[in-house]
Amino acid sequence: MExxxxxxxxxxxGGxxxxxxxxxxxxxxAVIIERSWFWWKTLRAREPQRVEEALAQLEKGQVQAATKTLEGSDDFIARALHHGLNHHHGSLQGALQTSAGTELERMGRFLPVLDTIVTLAPLLGLLGTIFGIMHSFQMMGGKELVEPMAVTGGIAEALIATGFGLAIAILSLIPLNFFTTRLHRAQHLLETFATHVEVLYQGQQAQNRPAQVAARQGVV
Structure with a gap:
């Protein structure tokens, strides 16, 4: 209670x-708790073996099998690759970019808010410092040294507000850097696996093209 x-x-x-x-x-x-919970679920849902199995099937030309393997996975990489392979008849590269962009948008949610808080909190503390010092000057001008506690009260107001603002910024900066690092890591993985899928798919298309041409010539 005390x-x-x-x-x-x-x-x-603090004023x-x-x-x-x-x-x-x-x-x-609130943002730190929400993002921490999000990344905990995201990392727990990773299924690298499932993704590797799909890539092995794709290397053999089994596009439908690879799509089936990735279907229903909560792994963000598997989701992105499944969307791309599921729309490969239109534009594989475009489908992969769209799905990767969707995943990255989910991962970067609320990070601008946290970034703004890191900048805003010290500025609010500085504003409190100005108010506190102005209050001290007013006390000095009106009562001079008759009531020194009134002067020190304004200085305390300035220091408390500044310290609180800096504490918010420091404690928010650490998780912000962690979330940003995880986001960049996820972006790198998505780009790497998307490029891998494109190379495998185009390689299979190049191998199948002579057979398709020969079949058409045989029909003609």
Whole structure:
């Protein structure tokens, strides 16, 4: 009970700017929890053996079998490749790019919000610093040294707001860098596997083309 009272008292000493900072910190915490849960599920759903099995089937020219192997998987790579192979009659490259873009959009969700908070929180703290110093100058001009606690109260307001803003930015920056790194890693994997699928598919098409031409000539 006493610790709660001290926390509330500490918060009130930070001035009015503490309320926007509290809102920003709550939003940052919500984004961090949501993204952490998302990446935990995403990494647990990885099925590299399933993807490799589909690539082996595709190398043998078994496009339908590879599509069937990837079907229903929660692995983001398997989903992207399944979408591409399922629409390879139109444009394999275009289908792979579309599916990869969809996966990356899901992975990058709310990251701009967290990036904005990392920049905004220290600025709000700096604004609180300005308000606190202005309050101190007003006290000095009106009461001078009669009530020194009034002056130190304004300085405390400035320091609390600044410290709170910096703490929010620092604690948000670490998960932001982690999520951004995971996003770049996922982008690299998607590009690598998409290129692999294109090469295998085009190779099979090149091998089948002479047989198709010979069959047509035989019919003619």
């Amino acid at each position: 610790s709660s009272y001290m926390l509330v008292n500490f918060f009130n000493k 009015a700017i503490m309320w926007p900072l509290l809102l920003v910190s709550t939003l940052a915490l």
